Amino acid sequence: xxxxxxxxxxxxxxxGAGIFIAPSQAADKEILVWADETRGPNLVKTLAKKSDWVPxxxxxxxxxxxxxxxxxxxDKASGTTGPDVFVAGNDWVPALAKSGKLAPVVLTxxxxxxxxxxxxxxxxxxGKLYGVPVDVNNVGMxxxxxxxxxxxxxxxxxxxFYLDNKKKLxxxxxxxxxxxxxxxxxxxxxxxxxxxxxxxxxxxxxxxNKSFDPAVFAKNVSTYLLDKNGKSNGFxxxxxxxxxxxxxxxxxxxxxxxxxxxRKFAEAGFQMNIMPVPGVKAGTYGKMFGxxxxxxxxxxxxxxxxxxxxxxxxxxxxxxxxxxxxxQAEEGRPPADKGAQKSQLVLPGQKAMGVAAGMSSIPQIGxxxxxxxxxxxxxxxxxxxxxxxxxxxxxPLAEAKxxxxxxxxxxxxxxxxx
Numbered sequence: 420x421x422x423x424x425x426x427x428x429x430x431x432x433x434x435g436a437g438i439f440i441a442p443s444q445a446a447d448k449e450i451l452v453w454a455d456e457t458r459g460p461n462l463v464k465t466l467a468k469k470s471d472w473v474p475x476x477x478x479x480x481x482x483x484x485x486x487x488x489x490x491x492x493x494d495k496a497s498g499t500t501g502p503d504v505f506v507a508g509n510d511w512v513p514a515l516a517k518s519g520k521l522a523p524v525v526l527t528x529x530x531x532x533x534x535x536x537x538x539x540x541x542x543x544x545x546g547k548l549y550g551v552p553v554d555v556n557n558v559g560m561x562x563x564x565x566x567x568x569x570x571x572x573x574x575x576x577x578x579x580f581y582l583d584n585k586k587k588l589x590x591x592x593x594x595x596x597x598x599x600x601x602x603x604x605x606x607x608x609x610x611x612x613x614x615x616x617x618x619x620x621x622x623x624x625x626x627x628n629k630s631f632d633p634a635v636f637a638k639n640v641s642t643y644l645l646d647k648n649g650k651s652n653g654f655x656x657x658x659x660x661x662x663x664x665x666x667x668x669x670x671x672x673x674x675x676x677x678x679x680x681x682r683k684f685a686e687a688g689f690q691m692n693i694m695p696v697p698g699v700k701a702g703t704y705g706k707m708f709g710x711x712x713x714x715x716x717x718x719x720x721x722x723x724x725x726x727x728x729x730x731x732x733x734x735x736x737x738x739x740x741x742x743x744x745x746x747q748a749e750e751g752r753p754p755a756d757k758g759a760q761k762s763q764l765v766l767p768g769q770k771a772m773g774v775a776a777g778m779s780s781i782p783q784i785g786x787x788x789x790x791x792x793x794x795x796x797x798x799x800x801x802x803x804x805x806x807x808x809x810x811x812x813x814x815p816l817a818e819a820k821x822x823x824x825x826x827x828x829x830x831x832x833x834x835x836x837x
């Protein structure tokens with residue numbers, strides 16, 4: 420009874436952000452699922468189509484106003500107010516696992532085989548798996564075929580097109596970030612020019628002995644993004660403000676878009692020629708975060724008496740081909756499940772995003788990205804570099820050396836949390 424009252428309070432608090440209850444047969448046990456403002460409504464639509472994924476249980480979905488609001492609620496959650504399952508990105512795993520708010524998930528060999536080792540790694544901490552992969556979380560670059568007829572082969576080719584056509588076409592930028600912000604979505608902007616927050620070995624492990632070369636990166640920044648006076652040439656804006664509108668208006672030839680909103684561009688008549696951002700050397704590509712979002716089991720489910728049902732929801736719905744096909748029909752992201760990726764019901768844009776992630780991506784490792792051991796975390800230091808160089812006119816090499824030192828220190832500090 421106390422939990423029911425506590426949930427009622429939490430639900431009332433979330434109602435302004437939107438509360439959605441999935442229809443289901445009457446039952447004596449309730450599984451509470453938390454999600455953000457897009458996933459919540461889409462989960463409800465999906466569960467309305469088929470609500471008997473876990474016999475003997477109802478499934479209640481509470482949607483928060485934003486991803487940050489969901490994170491804040493999880494940070495404040497307790498055994499009486501917290502969810503049994505929630506859907507979020509992999510980079511929350513280390514902190515929530517250490518706090519004891521996550522419960523381990525055990526999958527069979529067959530279930531594991533439906534996902535890549537990297538996807539399972541993304542949702543693991545300390546050798547334990549805490550969730551099931553739901554969808555690939557990445558961005559990709561598109562180009563306006565009304566201006567650019569063929570896919571660019573190198574970064575320099577894009578810059579040349581911009582400089583040659585800036586005045587004639589009234590271009591406001593060459594390449595801009597329309598999805599994911601200047602840190603997450605903008606990783607490709609760094610990586611294509613030679614700067615990565617951490618380097619990966621061919622076997623998928625982290626290379627702790629090497630980091631990006633600030634001199635090489637700074638030289639590329641100067642060559643491709645600055646004019647002869649050391650000022651921004653306008654190709655790559657230091658902010659994502661206005662990028663989507665400018666691309667849709669035909670004022671930007673290349674844009675990085677998110678796999679959650681590619682349909683907005685498709686519906687506007689643009690081709691979904693999704694690809695990674697080309698690198699300086701023809702045939703190479705900048706890395707993107709190609710991690711997964713997951714459905715996570717909380718330690719509260721056991722106290723609520725629904726741990727068995729919550730685990731079943733993870734495996735029979737979230738981690739199943741049928742569940743992911745139905746859900747991604749609403750959500751629009753590339754499904755993580757291998758069977759769902761092959762489904763004819765998955766849209767071309769979703770498949771193209773998945774292909775782009777497979778071509779050039781690195782896992783999103785929160786243990787490195789979220790720490791401030793180097794004096795700042797990745798999320799703050801990344802856009803700060805572009806502001807310093809492209810807006811404030813600071814020396815690209817001096818700023819690159821600072822950035823390299825920050826990222827190297829953060830990787831060293833985060834190593835202990837893997």
